[in-house]
Amino acid sequence: DPAVVETDALIIGAGPVGLFQAFQLGLLEISCHIVDALPRAGGQCVELYGDKPIYDIPGTPRTTGQGLVESLLEQIAPFKPTFHYDEQVATLARQPDGRLLMGTSRGTTFLAKTVFIAAGVGAFVPRRMTVEGIARFEGSKLFYHPEALEQFAGRTVVVHGGDDAALETALALAGQAKQVTLLHRRDAFNADDALVARFRKAVSAGDIRLAIGQPTGFDGTRVQVATPDAQTVDLSVDALIACLGISPRLGPIADWGLELERKQVPVDTERFETRERGVFAVGDVNTYPGKKKLIVCGFHEATLAAWAATTVVFPGQSIPLQYTTTSTRLHTLLGVG
Numbered sequence: 341d342p343a344v345v346e347t348d349a350l351i352i353g354a355g356p357v358g359l360f361q362a363f364q365l366g367l368l369e370i371s372c373h374i375v376d377a378l379p380r381a382g383g384q385c386v387e388l389y390g391d392k393p394i395y396d397i398p399g400t401p402r403t404t405g406q407g408l409v410e411s412l413l414e415q416i417a418p419f420k421p422t423f424h425y426d427e428q429v430a431t432l433a434r435q436p437d438g439r440l441l442m443g444t445s446r447g448t449t450f451l452a453k454t455v456f457i458a459a460g461v462g463a464f465v466p467r468r469m470t471v472e473g474i475a476r477f478e479g480s481k482l483f484y485h486p487e488a489l490e491q492f493a494g495r496t497v498v499v500h501g502g503d504d505a506a507l508e509t510a511l512a513l514a515g516q517a518k519q520v521t522l523l524h525r526r527d528a529f530n531a532d533d534a535l536v537a538r539f540r541k542a543v544s545a546g547d548i549r550l551a552i553g554q555p556t557g558f559d560g561t562r563v564q565v566a567t568p569d570a571q572t573v574d575l576s577v578d579a580l581i582a583c584l585g586i587s588p589r590l591g592p593i594a595d596w597g598l599e600l601e602r603k604q605v606p607v608d609t610e611r612f613e614t615r616e617r618g619v620f621a622v623g624d625v626n627t628y629p630g631k632k633k634l635i636v637c638g639f640h641e642a643t644l645a646a647w648a649a650t651t652v653v654f655p656g657q658s659i660p661l662q663y664t665t666t667s668t669r670l671h672t673l674l675g676v677g
C-alpha cells in the first residue's frame with residue numbers, strides 16, 4: 341500500500357529528546373520519521389521558553405530554548421530524518437508480523453519496526469471553542485492560532501481571545517484584512533504591557549474594533565455574542581480566528597494499553613522500553629524510579645533506547661560501540677572528514 345510509510349523507527353514528538361533520539365538512531369544506522377502535532381520542532385523549549393537562557397546542557401554553558409533546538413536540528417541533519425508536522429499520532433496497534441501500525445490525525449499511516457514515544461507532557465494543541473456545532477467550520481471559517489495570515493487579506497475577521505497571541509494576530513491583520521474585530525470576554529488583557537498599549541492605540545485609531553462579550557453561536561458567517569449587559573449582538577465575518585492558548589494534551593497515548601502511572605509511561609532503565617516490545621518511551625513522558633524531568637536525562641534515555649532498538653531492527657547482530665572521534669564509519673554517516 342503506497343499510502344503506508346514504512347520505517348525502521350517512528351519518533352513521536354520533536355521536542356529536544358525526540359530530536360536527539362534521531363541522532364542516536366542515526367549513529368546506529370536506524371532510519372526514522374518524526375511526527376509532531378505542532379508546525380515546528382522544539383516542544384517545550386520553543387513553546388514555553390524559546391527566548392529564555394538555559395544553563396544545564398552539557399558542554400553548553402549558555403544557550404536558549406530556541407538556540408538548543410537549532411543546534412539539535414543541525415546535529416541531526418546528516419541523518420536526514422523525515423519530519424511530519426501538524427500531525428498528531430492517534431492510534432498504535434501491533435501487526436501480525438510484529439511491526440507497529442500508527443495512524444495520525446491527518447490520515448498518514450506508519451508501519452514501523454520500533455516506536456519512540458517522546459511526547460513530553462503531551463501534544464501541544466490549541467484550546468478549542470466550546471460553542472455548539474462549531475467544529476465543522478474548522479479549517480474553512482474557523483482557525484485556531486493560524487501561522488499564515490496572508491489568507492485573511494481583504495477579509496472581515498474576528499479574532500477571539502485576550503492573550504499575547506490574540507493581540508499580536510489582531511495587530512498583524514490590521515491594514516491587511518478588510519476589517520478586524522478583537523472579541524474578548526472583558527476589557528482587560530492577559531498580555532505584555534507594551535503590546536496592550538500598541539493594541540489600545542490601534543483601537544483608538546479605528547484600525548481594530550473591540551467587542552466585549554462571550555461568543556454563544558457561530559453559523560459560518562455570523563458570530564453571536566452575549567455582551568456583559570445581557571444583550572446579544574451579531575458580528576458578520578468571513579473568518580473567525582480563535583487564540584485561546586495552546587496546552588499540552590497526552591490525548592491518545594493514554595489509550596495505547598501502556599499502563600500509565602499518573603499520565604506517565606513506565607519503562608525499565610536498561611532499554612527504556614514500555615511493556616510493549618519495540619515501543620520505547622523517552623524524555624518527560626516516561627517514568628521510572630529516580631526519574632528527573634531534565635533534558636540531559638532524556639538524552640541519556642534516548643541513547644540507551646537506540647541501542648536497545650538495534651536488537652529489534654538488526655536481530656542477532658552484535659553492534660560494536662564506536663566513537664564519533666575516531667570511527668571512519670561514523671564519519672561517513674556524519675558526512676565529515
Ligand code: FAD
Pocket residue numbers: 352353354355356357358359375376377378382383384385388389394395396427428429430458459460461462463464589590591592593622623624625633634635636638
Ligand atoms: P517536550 O519538549 O514536551 O516535547 C514533546 C513533543 O511531543 C511536543 O512538541 C508535542 O507537541 C509532541 N507530541 C506529544 N504527543 C504527540 C502526539 N500524539 N503526536 C504528535 N506529537 C506529539 N529542562 C532542563 O533540563 N533544564 C532547564 O533549564 C529547563 N527549563 C525549563 C523551563 C520551563 C519554563 C519549562 C516548562 C521546562 C524546562 N525544562 C528544563 C524541562 C524541559 O523543557 C523538558 O524536560 C523537555 O522539554 C522534555 O523534552 P521532551 O522532548 O521529552 O518533551
